[in-house]
Amino acid sequence: MAITTEGAVQAATAAPARRRLPPMTLKLAVGLTIAGVIILFGVVGPLLVGNPSTVRDIGLTGPGNGFVLGTTQTGQDVFAQLAHATRGSLIIGVVVGALTLLLSSFFGIVGAFVGGWADEAFSLFTNIMLVIPGLPLVILISSYVPNKSIWLVAAVLAITSWAGSARVLRGFTLSVRSRDYVLAARISGEKRWRILLVEILPNLIPLLASQVVFAVIFAILGEAGLSFLGLGASGSFTWGTMLFYAQNGLALRLGAWWWFAPPGLAIALFGAALSLINFSIDEIINPKLRSQTRAERNKWSVKA
Amino acid sequence: MRYLLRKLVFYVVALWAALTLNFLIPRLMPGNPVDLMLSKLATKGPVTPTTRAAIEALLGTDSHTSLWGQYWKYLHQLVSGNLGTSVAYFPAPVSQVIGQTLPWTVGLIGLATVISFAIGILLGRAAGWRRGSWIDNLIPVTTMLQSVPYFWLALLLLFLLGSTWPLFPLNGGYDVYSVTPGWNLPFLQSVAYHGALPALTIVISSIGGWMLGMRNMMVSTLSEDFVVTAEAKGLTPRRIRSRYVARNAILPSISGFAISLGFVVAGSIVTEAVFSYPGIGSALLLAVGNNDYALMQGVFLIITLAVLGANLLVDLLYGVIDPRTRARS
Numbered sequence: 118m119a120i121t122t123e124g125a126v127q128a129a130t131a132a133p134a135r136r137r138l139p140p141m142t143l144k145l146a147v148g149l150t151i152a153g154v155i156i157l158f159g160v161v162g163p164l165l166v167g168n169p170s171t172v173r174d175i176g177l178t179g180p181g182n183g184f185v186l187g188t189t190q191t192g193q194d195v196f197a198q199l200a201h202a203t204r205g206s207l208i209i210g211v212v213v214g215a216l217t218l219l220l221s222s223f224f225g226i227v228g229a230f231v232g233g234w235a236d237e238a239f240s241l242f243t244n245i246m247l248v249i250p251g252l253p254l255v256i257l258i259s260s261y262v263p264n265k266s267i268w269l270v271a272a273v274l275a276i277t278s279w280a281g282s283a284r285v286l287r288g289f290t291l292s293v294r295s296r297d298y299v300l301a302a303r304i305s306g307e308k309r310w311r312i313l314l315v316e317i318l319p320n321l322i323p324l325l326a327s328q329v330v331f332a333v334i335f336a337i338l339g340e341a342g343l344s345f346l347g348l349g350a351s352g353s354f355t356w357g358t359m360l361f362y363a364q365n366g367l368a369l370r371l372g373a374w375w376w377f378a379p380p381g382l383a384i385a386l387f388g389a390a391l392s393l394i395n396f397s398i399d400e401i402i403n404p405k406l407r408s409q410t411r412a413e414r415n416k417w418s419v420k421a
Numbered sequence: 422m423r424y425l426l427r428k429l430v431f432y433v434v435a436l437w438a439a440l441t442l443n444f445l446i447p448r449l450m451p452g453n454p455v456d457l458m459l460s461k462l463a464t465k466g467p468v469t470p471t472t473r474a475a476i477e478a479l480l481g482t483d484s485h486t487s488l489w490g491q492y493w494k495y496l497h498q499l500v501s502g503n504l505g506t507s508v509a510y511f512p513a514p515v516s517q518v519i520g521q522t523l524p525w526t527v528g529l530i531g532l533a534t535v536i537s538f539a540i541g542i543l544l545g546r547a548a549g550w551r552r553g554s555w556i557d558n559l560i561p562v563t564t565m566l567q568s569v570p571y572f573w574l575a576l577l578l579l580f581l582l583g584s585t586w587p588l589f590p591l592n593g594g595y596d597v598y599s600v601t602p603g604w605n606l607p608f609l610q611s612v613a614y615h616g617a618l619p620a621l622t623i624v625i626s627s628i629g630g631w632m633l634g635m636r637n638m639m640v641s642t643l644s645e646d647f648v649v650t651a652e653a654k655g656l657t658p659r660r661i662r663s664r665y666v667a668r669n670a671i672l673p674s675i676s677g678f679a680i681s682l683g684f685v686v687a688g689s690i691v692t693e694a695v696f697s698y699p700g701i702g703s704a705l706l707l708a709v710g711n712n713d714y715a716l717m718q719g720v721f722l723i724i725t726l727a728v729l730g731a732n733l734l735v736d737l738l739y740g741v742i743d744p745r746t747r748a749r750s
Contacts, residue, residue, distance in 0.1 A: 144561070245435045248679075248732050249442065250686050253705065253724045257446060257717055260709045281680065334568060341570050342691045346706060360573060364695075369580050377580075381573030388568020393561065399637070 148393030155387050159207040162200030169197040169354060180375050187375040190366040198359055199379050205355035206337050206384070209271050213336030214329045216275035217282065221328060224279070225286030226321065230294060230313050236287075243283045251277035252342060259348040267350040274339050275332075282328035286321065293320050327398040334388045341384055356380040424740050432733050439725040443718055444495050448488070475505050504722075505715035509707045515719040518704055523723065526700035529616055530689045533623035538678060540624070541631025545674075546667050548632065549639025560636060563629030571688040575622045575695040582618060589618045592697035619696045623689060627681070634677060638670035645669075672743055679735035682728050 170193060180187045186195035228239030255273050259265060293299065294317065302316050337356070343349050344357025345364065363369075363377035475498065498504070504515035548557040566574075583591045595611040642648065643666055651661045690702030697703065701720055708716035 241431070241434065244431065245438045248435055248729055249439055250724055250728050252688075252690060253686070253721050254442075256690070256705065256709060257721050260712075260717060261447065261714075338568070338570055342572060342688075345570075345572050345691060346694060346709070348709065360570075360576075364576070369576060369584065372580075372584070374580070377573075377576055381570060381577070384573065385565060385569040389561070389565035392564045392568060 142397060144393045145397040148390045148397070151386055151390035152394065155203060155383065155390070156207060158200065159203035163204050166197035166200045167194060169193060169201045186379055187373070189362065189376055190368075190371075190373075195376055195379065198354065199383065201354040202356050202359045202380060203383060205267070205353050206340065206357070209267065209274070209340045209355060210333040210337045212268070212271040213275045213278070213340075214333040216272065217279045217332035217336075218325065218329050220275060220279035221283040221286055221332075222325065225283035226290045226313070226317075229287040229290035230317065232294075240284075240287060243280050243287070246277075246280035247284060249277075252339065255339065255343060256346070256348060259343060265350045267353050270340060270343065270350045271336070274336050274343075278332060278335050278339065282332065285328060286324065289321060289324055290317065293317050323398050323401045327395050327402065330391045330395045330398070334391050337384060337387065341380075356384050425737070428733065428736050428740075432729060435729055436726075439722070439729065440496070440499065441492075443722050443725075444492060447714060447718065448491075472506055475503060499722075504719040507708070507713055507716045509704075509711040509713040509716060515716050518716060519701065519719055519723050522699060522701045522704045523727075525698060526689065526693070526702060527727070528612075529619055529693075529698065529700060530623065530685055532616075533620040533689075534627070534682070534685050536620070537624040537627045538631055538674075541628040542635050542671060542674060544628070545632040545635025546639055546662070546670070549636040549643070549670070550662055550666070552640065557636070560629075560633055563632050565629075566625055567627070567629035569626055570691075571622060571626050572691040572695050574626050575619070575692050578618055578622055579695065590615050616698075619689075619692055619698055622692050623685065626688070627685060630681065631674060634674050635670060638673055639666060642666050642670045672739075675735065675742070676739055679732040682731050686724055686728060 173188065173191075173193070184194055184196065186199065189195060189198070224239045224243050228236045228243075254277050258273050259270070262269065299312060299316055302312050307316070340349060340355055341357030341360065344353075344355055345360050347361055349355065349358055349361070357380075359380040360377060363373070363380075366373075366376070368374075368376040502516055504519070507513055507515050507518050510518050544556060544559070544563075548554070548560060551557065579591060582588045595608060595615055648661065648665055651665050656665075689700075690705060692698070693700045693702035694706050701723065705717065705720040705724075707713070708720060
């Protein structure tokens, strides 16, 4: 019996009244720092570097000699390109993130809240969108439109990627909707929109945040893939187009690692940083994942 | 039985939606792909009226028949297996091109995904069982690998293991010069040798997701009451881990397996492009490069069908391994 009481006391003290912000752990700090540096680079960088398209007669020189990351085949400054590409990719990420948030909350939360046939229809639609493979559809759509703007690419990416988070949101909304306090609010005559916005939505915020972060990673990766295949927005600079030009300029065969490594590394670092942020959000959504181990909590260990 | 029926109905509706989407996309897009395609075809050989009719049915034109009529014609063409003629592989019909490239992709992606799933689940099980151990600390590393774009990882591996230390071939699906395709040992060895690097790419970049998902489910399941009961009964930790915890924790991963297939297919299209692997992704890209709309539509259709089929299979399997899903519906 001593074991159970000890566990119960610990659990009670470990849970503060309400936690709005995730605790500052190492993971979160590292994630925020990396993401912050990359965002700052994307915002400020393009103002400080020269024109990324300037052609010079010093092709494929390695890092150094006035060029932080060397030059491309036609003597363009890789560092300047990276600065503009970072801005381009971040714009795609932000736009798709916002659109995905709108679409997935509409189909996920509203459907589950209204219930009945609307829920059935929305859920069917979501599930169908979920099983239709996204990138092939994006490739198909983009190949029909020769001159695409960056907004069109973002819209297509959003249309093909909202379904997963809509499903997650629907599941969670269903469970919140049937909690006692929501029923109480309903009985006391609160208006439906008020129940949705004031009673239910605040509980969904951590989940929404983590879904948006996922959507941003997914969008940046998707756009990079699309641009790498030469199907990206015309005249844009993103991490994907840099890789496309590097691949077409035979950077790989010529050993020009300074050309193809930085954009990929930037994607990987930014993705990893966002994932680390997401881990911290996950620990709010699911308290069982918090770093305290079960063995520590129970004060007796299982020998495996 | 009801569960089975519900699932089947859903997949029929999804299939219909995919077919209709495939029908509508070329018709909603600006420009006239049919004329574009026919002019391309005409440069390679005479275009018969039947070819024109087939392409029109597939891609649509502003011509005589109504949208409804075109739709029926399109469905009829599909049922009879006529997907049109490919421009990029002229004069091969699209169905033949798909038939030749599909086995490569299914073999590569299928194997790589299963390997990655198995390793990821085992690692995740270990990480969740002993939190804070070295294997648990691997998680951030694998997550980093997961955010690496497939094609960039492929480029990097090619650069390191193909160019710098030439351990693996740079491209292709088998050695075209020394072996003949068929069920003979040298060919199979060559296929395995050429497939190793693309498969490694897919495994490395997708393993993190399985590992993290399984680890988090293990952690959640470990705090369930039935685990405490099992411990109180004095069962061996090994038995608790595999029979009680892992068995329940793996369920979301299995349903996630179906959904992730779509992403894996998408990633592998780009991977195939890097390795010039003779799979369906390369065919799709060649089609895009040549404005080969018939082939594009056909490949999209096949990819969708494959993903739908795999999802159905996983759903049916899920009904078998988790009886609660059957009972609920």
